Amino acid sequence: MSMTKIDTMEQFEEILASKEPYILFKHSTTCPISHGGFTAFQEYLGEEQAVPAYYLYVQDARPVSNRIAEYFGIKHESPQVLYIKDGKVLWHASHWNITKQALKENVK
Template sequence: MLKKIDTLEQFEELLKKEDKFFILKHSLTCPISHAAFQEYEKYAESNQGVPAYYLAVQEARPLSNEIAEKFEIKHESPQALLIESGSAVWNASHWKITNRALTTAISENK
């Protein structure tokens, strides 16, 4: 199940409580982002083992910017990151965000 976050405080809480999770930076107006979001939803529905979170870039710009700075990964939208033990161990953007890519990211980062 997907869970939306909006604030830096929520993200910092995730870093404390979750050892491994996905976060998707999602644009509400971009068709590529919409396609990536659908793939992300498919992944989240069939893989309950790794929590999946997302943020809407237009609604949470400060959080989106902070994630880019914290992990030193240039902001893109859409963009998926796999966070493990407080570090970004994988990321993908645009058409590279697929159910298969997300599944592979988990199996390669065990």
């Protein structure tokens, strides 16, 4: 399965309305740490993917990124990955804690 880029509030609201589990990655295109986390995210998706995956570029979709932080009550960081099921964040990680292994262990 591939990942889908989100840019708008409408796209985020559609994802919320679907009620299916998913993972969401907030990526900063100017941060080398974020690049490493995004690479791990892509590697995870290339090997296995239990749920749909979405990502956004924080610089291009700041209002969406802020809305995600506000909606789930989780302070924004980038890079940041969230695993959402039944409308709740079951797991999230940021910076160097985003690894292929961590994704395998926590996204089910």
